[in-house]
Amino acid sequence: MSSSSSASARHEKYYVPESSSLAVRATIGLILSVFGAALVLNDMTYGSGDEPSASVWVLAVGLMFFTFTLASWFGTAIRENLKGMNSNQLHQSYVLGMFWFIFSEVMFFAAFFGALLYVRQFVGPWLAGEGDGGRMNGLLWPGFEFAWPPVTTPQEVVGGVDAQVIANNGAFVSQEKSMAPADAHAWYAWLPMWNTLILLSSSATVHVAHTAILADRRREFNRWLGITVGLAVIFLGLQAAEYYEAYVLYGLTLNSGIYGSTFFMLTGFHGFHVAMGMTMLLIQLVRSVRREHFTATDHFGFEASSWYWHFVDVVWVFLFLFVYIL
Amino acid sequence: MRKRVAGLILAFLSPMSVAQNQVNMSPGVTEIGADIFELHMLIMWICVVIGIAVFAVMFYSIYAHRKSKGHQAAQFHESTKVEVAWTVVPFLILIAMAVPATSTLLEVYDNDEAELDILITGYQWKWKYEYLDESGEPVAFFSNLATPQEEIYNTDQKGDNYLLEVDEPLVLPTNTKVRFLVTANDVIHSWWVPEIAVKRDAIPGFINEAWTRVPEEGIYRGQCTELCGAYHGFMPVEVHAVSRPEFDAWMAAKRGDLTGMTNG
């Protein structure tokens, strides 16, 4: 290395990795995955459905390739860190990267929350003829009344599922038509409430784990992190039960008009993010238990996962408020 | 081709006059059309004046402060006073524009107390008109492009109203406040007749309102202005404004032919 100047004495050297095949491999994985996914969806919607298709294989190979590449990518970053190549400054880049990644996720959810609010505040009342809805109701959707959670869709009111080809539609099949507290059989059977409690406490447990690692108490760290992962599993289990209730018992499906659309998209993407966050935490747990990774001063992998977990949690709080309660 | 080039030259010599090579918005025939036209001219001239002022300074600088003329660069680079000035002045100009804009907008939105309601439904690729308020048999019909394929595919001489003609026009009585209830059956369309200054999106499942009061008899042409698929360029609007008696007669005749027609 060249002679150290006064500048480098003030400044650690920034680690710029050598050239690497990771990006190209990840590209292959990602592109195969999306290409395969598009093929599968198109087979499903436009295909005749009887010919066996290679699409699923494209998707499966793509996803596998992508997953392995990501694993080896993170593995590389971890190895570099263990070898002491990372400066504090690089650590700060990772912090910023994670922060803005989470911010972008927030905006992704914002689109769906925005859709929900817009539909509830404006579209529903308009279709029912209120305010600026004017003549719409009488001419196009006579008899449609708006309520949230909605009991019917405009199409159902004017003439059932096949009456018009404007859109996809379907109907609820049961008396209990919504996931709101009013329609629950009993308060203790109202799963969303339990889920809220579970997620909130998991945020607390992951925080306890954090305090533990800050004090270098590994066993305590492992225990609390393990409990967090456990809570995540329970959450996902209850969410599955909730979906069963909705789909099978209530007949509330993706096809059930806007209520089903917003309900399943918001809870579905949230559930998916919980699964990702849980996987991230699980990986940190395995790293700690098996490899004794992480010290009081160096545990970014865990920290980033825990931020992500808190984010998932906050999203749920909003979801609970806007999807279930209000 | 030569005629066309000549037309081009003419266009530059006599702007604003001929309908061919028209370069400006048409004031149209309605009151709102005229208001919008005035608003348009007002903002345009404000912009022109600002533009002239700004570019005059720039061109003077380009001319006078050239290095090749040996001009030495000054080194000033900051002045809070001018920054404030050129923040505040444009702001005030904007307020001056916003006032007439707001009042015109309020006028456009004044859909109440119409004397005739017409439901306009966009289809791929035709319009359907339904007269709602008249008692008696409902009158409803489709309005399709009338230009023949031969003209479109250049095997026949193109007529004067190429692409702007329909088989059955919308007929309106003059001096009557007509409210349009605009919707669509499939994708989004947009119903536009420049001369009467009405443009409203036709959204499937929703009804938008717009209104007009046409003072002069005449034929007014327009087009669909929202991309609605392959033949979006081929769904014109043709409006015939006729006197009230003529309108009533037309309506009566229409009732006669349409007895028993269902919405098809």
Place this chain on the structure above:
Amino acid sequence: MGDHHHGPAQGISRWLFTTNHKDIGTMYLWFSFAMFLLGGFFAMVIRAELFQPGMQLVEPGFFNQMTTLHGLVMVFGAIMPSFVGLANWLIPMMIGAPDMALPRMNNWSFWILPPAFLMLASTLFMEGGAPAFGWTFYAPLSTTYAAPSVTFFIFAIHVLGVSSIMGSINIIATVMNMRAPGMTYMKMPLFVWTWLITAFLLVAVMPVLAGAVTMMLMDIHFGTSFFSAAGGGDPVLFQHIFWFFGHPEVYIIILPAFGVVSQIIPAFSRKPLFGYASMVYATASIAFLSFVVWAHHMYTVGMPIAGELFFMYATMLIAVPTGVKVFNWISTMWRGALSFETPMLFCIGFLILFTLGGFTGLMLSIAPADFQYHDTYFVVAHFHYVMVAGAVFSMTAAIYYWLPKWCGRMYNETMGKTHFWISFIGFNITFFPQHFVGLAGMPRRIPDYALQFADFNMMSSIGAFIYGASQLLFLYNVVATIVAGKSVSDEKVWDGAEGLEWTVPTPAPYHTFEEPPLVPKPVGTI
């Protein structure tokens, strides 16, 4: 620890595996130029069909595919990646950093672009054809009524979004974390500032676009009702979400262009940028306002009047900070020592034509007037003035300005000036008459038009061919410079240029600033 004093690897693996910001910048720039040619080719098809009334070359459905792909390829393939390429090359050099903050991710953000566009372009050969619903893909034309290729389009958009988000996270991390000691925020070159703000915009709105296409995907394949009234949704909901992304998007396109112009005008005026701080604040205000004006694209959808008024006022306000920028540039030129090399010519062209485009933008923002302008060629004229004469001209200026620093060779000045004049004239012949036909009532996105629009359309097409041909001259000039241009070795290629990138050797070595530099007195301080 690795020894970084090495040159690039040889052969294709250099480009595939690189983590070097200059390599990645170069790839972005070449890729975006290729996309510019492709998008330009689609534009040529459009202009050829519109040369005369009547259908001559293509079928109406195919025409719509051309319009759609032209818009998509230009916006997502040509303009955005070109500025990301510029950011890659310049930001580390301007702030004294050894590279981008996250170099491997940097490479990944680039490499997912070409296959995504390949996937998008391949839809042309699919059953039912390519997307034909415009670059704004309004539902339900893009959902229930779209060709099956829409699924590939949706995933292509997802991938482009991922690329943009990673690219902007990288830029944010670089700017916030990698500045050389002494390079405080208010000492950063304006290009870095505009990109920092652009990156915030990107991280904020690309996910929203992803949400929009995801809802489309669900409506198409899983029977949800987001954009269908029959199920209680609303097609206009799509437009709100799209334009919440789409309007900031147009500032994403123009802010880095503002940055470029703010670097070049002072250099050829030999005078510091006037009002540096107010430029920063103006950029931030534009970005902030861009979040609350989206529905000015939707004045005719039948919003309640309160909404209409709010969006009108907010949109008009954007003229204020943009005006501040224009006035500052002109004050920078005022009493400078001006010279007119090609980069400066393109910047002056930018200044004039962008301002014109801004004026028409202001006219469009007046809601009642927009009832007449909306979806006519007046809008098409507006946005080509701001995007072609705005973004493309400034990008061209940037290439001429920094190319000598990048490759150590000087472009041919005569050819550069010729390129400018043909572009300037060709551009105006193409797009100025579009104001006229627009005002006279010609809708956009139509393959055939009424006879009274014939002359101006012919003129516009001729201009487009001229402008298009001039881009080939540009390509030739750039290639000739790289291969056999006159060598330059001065660190400061331009006598008036300021900034850290002009303190490293010319051509810029493969690695710069492995040791953080001492930050000299920056532009804009006494």
